[in-house]
Amino acid sequence: MPGRCRVGYWGTCHAASGSPASSRARCCSPAARERGRRRIRPPARWGARRRAPRRRPPRCPPRPRRRPPVEEPLTGFVVAVDPGHNGGNAAHPAEVTAPVPDGRGGIKACNTTGTASATDYPEHAFNWEVAAAVRERLEDLGAEVVLSREDDEGVGPCVDERGQFAGDAGADVLVSIHANGTEDTSAAGFHMIVVEDSPHAGVAEPSRTLAEDMVEAFGAADLAPNPAYGDDGIVARTDIAGLNHAKVPAVLVECGEMRNPDEAALMESAAGRERYAAAIVAGVQEFLED
Structure with a gap:
């Protein structure tokens, strides 16, 4: 038809054949092409959008099973540690010589100053430093540790209190740490002292077992017993007030001889004190776990 034009979707114009040139020009003008494009809709498939595939939510990894906390081997045990003597005893003679009950109906001096090495390393300092290392190791194993004194600068406590405090604290065991002071410098080795015929029922026999475990632990640490105190290094006595009062x-524990030069050198070294502490802890652990 003359004067009629068609506009494709993409803006192409198609004037009818035989149309005048002016009609073709109007038909193919930009405005006409735009009107034609608006009137014509593209096929549905042209404008259709592909649906994105549905994504499944990621699977959560399985929750790890909660394992119960692992208890340390000595959890629940209470260990009483008595570092023998005290740093202030020498300056307070009246207090340390005051009489106290010996646990068998008699009396005994409150305390003593302890011995020392030839280089004046005092026993009370050795006892305290070993006790501190013992406490740290026992606490690492889960035990609760109570000490008979808080530092190495005070006086006492007296020997009766040193035996009683373990029972008062609900302790399972008491270890008193000392070093011997035999005048003979050739004397060497450790020994263990336990109560003989304890005034308290049920104490003597397990105390002997504890001493045997200590001897074994000291031997494993390459520490030898003093032959002057028997083949097994264990002595039972009735005159140790602290042991008499223990319930x-x-x-x-007499760790060694402070007058012996070799053993004194071991006691004066940090490594040596750790060695004694490790042996004491091993003996306590063996006794409590048995």
């Missing part, structure tokens, strides 16, 4: 299994 729990107790042992007094």
Whole structure:
């Protein structure tokens, strides 16, 4: 038809054949092409959008099973540690010589100053430093540790209190730490002291077992017993007031001889004190876990 034009979707114009040139010009003008494009809709498939595939939510990894906390081997045990003597005893003679009950109906001096090495390294300092290392190791194993004194600068406590405090604290065992002071410088080795015929029922036999475990632990640490105190290095006595007053299994550990030059050198070294502490802890652990 003359004067008629068609505009494709993409803006192409198609004037009818035989149309005048002016009609073709109007038909193919930009405005006409725009009007034609608006009137014509593209096929549905042209404008259709592909749906994105549905994504499944990621699977959560399985929750790890909560394992119960692992208890340390000595959890629940209370260990009483008595570092023998005290740093202030020498300056307070009246207090340390005051009489106190010996646990068998008699009396005994409150305390003593302890011995020392040839280089004047005092026993009370050795006892305290070993006790501090013992406490740290026992606490690492889960035990609760109570000490008979808080530092190495005070006086006392007296020997009766040193035996009683373990029972008062609900301790399972008492270890009193000392070093011997035999005048003979050739004397060497450790020994263990336990109560003989304890005034308290059920104490003597387990105390002997504790001492045997200590001897074994010291031997494993390459520490030898003093032959002057028997083949096994264990002595039972009735004159140790602290042991007489103890109501729990107790042992007094004489770690070695401070007058012996070789053993004094070991006691004066930090490594040596750690060695004694490790042996004491091993003995306590063996006794409590048995």
